[in-house]
Structure formats: C-alpha cells, structure tokens
Amino acid sequence: xxxxxxxxxxxxxxxxxxxxxxxxxxxxxxxxxxxxxxxxxxxxxxxxxxxxxxxxxxxxxxxxxxxxxxxxxxxxxxxxxxxxxxxxxxxxxxxxxxxxxxxxxxxxxxxxxxxxxxxxxxxxxxxxxxxxxxxxxxxxxxxxxxxxxxxxxxxxxxxxxxxxxxxxxxxxxxxxxxxxxxxxxxxxxxxxxxxxx
Numbered sequence: 001x002x003x004x005x006x007x008x009x010x011x012x013x014x015x016x017x018x019x020x021x022x023x024x025x026x027x028x029x030x031x032x033x034x035x036x037x038x039x040x041x042x043x044x045x046x047x048x049x050x051x052x053x054x055x056x057x058x059x060x061x062x063x064x065x066x067x068x069x070x071x072x073x074x075x076x077x078x079x080x081x082x083x084x085x086x087x088x089x090x091x092x093x094x095x096x097x098x099x100x101x102x103x104x105x106x107x108x109x110x111x112x113x114x115x116x117x118x119x120x121x122x123x124x125x126x127x128x129x130x131x132x133x134x135x136x137x138x139x140x141x142x143x144x145x146x147x148x149x150x151x152x153x154x155x156x157x158x159x160x161x162x163x164x165x166x167x168x169x170x171x172x173x174x175x176x177x178x179x180x181x182x183x184x185x186x187x188x189x190x191x192x193x194x195x196x197x
Contacts, residue, residue, distance in 0.1 A: 034081065037073075045187070061187065063184055094107070110162060137172075140171055
C-alpha cells in the first residue's frame with residue numbers, strides 16, 4: 001500500500017497512476033468495466049481503441065474527436081468506461097505490426113454491436129478484400145448481397161466502427177479515386193500507398 005504514496009517534505013501525495021491502475025483492476029474484477037479504452041500513435045494520427053469483454057468495439061481517428069466518441073460509446077453501450085490499456089495491448093501490438101509492414105490481417109476478437117443489418121453484411125465482407133487490393137463500392141454491394149445498394153455501402157464504410165481492422169479503406173470509387181474515409185482522404189491515401197508498396 002505504501003507504493004501508492006509519494007513523500008514530499010511533510011506531505012504525503014497520492015500517486016494518481018497507481019490509484020488509476022487499482023481502480024481499473026477493481027472495476028474489472030467486479031465486472032464493472034464495460035468498455036476499456038486507450039490511445040495509440042500511428043502514421044495516420046492518434047487512434048482511440050475501445051473494447052468490451054467481447055472484443056474490439058471501436059477504432060476512432062483523432063478528427064472524429066475522441067471525447068465525443070467516448071460519449072457516444074457511453075450512450076450506446078455503457079457509461080462504465082475507463083482508460084484500461086492492458087485490455088487493448090493485443091490490438092495495439094497488431095496495429096504496430098500492420099504499420100511496420102509485418103502484418104497483413106488482424107486476428108483479434110471483434111464486437112460488432114455497433115453495426116447491424118446491411119451495414120453488418122458489408123463489414124463481414126471487407127476482411128475478404130486482400131491486403132494491397134481494392135474493390136469498388138459496387139463490387140462490395142454485390143458481395144454483400146444487394147448489388148443496387150452502392151450508396152448504402154458508402155454509408156456502411158463511413159460508419160464502420162472498426163476502420164483499419166475491418167479494412168473499409170480498401171473500398172474505392174469505380175473510377176479508382178479514393179472516395180470518403182472517416183480518417184480523411186489523406187489517411188486513406190497513406191494506407192493504400194503503404195499496402196501497395
């Protein structure tokens with residue numbers, strides 16, 4: 001218990017990092033940690049990673065406003081959210097491997113509760129698009145079972161709660177141009193260029 005404190009002259013100061021670690025451990029032990037999160041640096045900017053007990057539930061780019069994303073997760077899943085990096089260590093490690101060219105596909109449990117219906121069908125197809133390859137919105141619509149739902153594919157990609165891990169950046173316009181991306185067009189360009197190298 002003494003490691004929780006720092007002695008400073010006649011005062012005893014609580015070490016907030018130790019207290020936070022204890023809070024996370026106690027919450028997890030009691031089943032009160034519904035969503036764990038952490039941030040990681042990447043070539044496309046800081047990424048927010050969030051996971052439930054079931055698996056990775058959210059990846060968000062800095063431009064999506066991480067505080068707003070956490071508020072959305074609190075409303076959609078549970079307000080019991082804590083910064084608990086350890087739960088996300090495997091995802092962080094695999095993202096690092098991806099960005100250094102050592103990994104081409106992700107192998108972590110995923111929680112798809114934020115995507116339903118046709119959007120989920122689109123997300124189920126996206127990992128089938130091989131590293132270094134792309135498909136058009138029309139090709140993805142056909143693969144997801146609704147060839148005329150090209151715009152709905154665009155919406156599914158735009159609202160993908162798990163970009164990078166579920167590679168919506170590999171979906172491009174029929175003319176080969178990038179199209180929109182939650183991380184921004186520059187991030188999409190960086191990812192596709194990296195994968196094509």
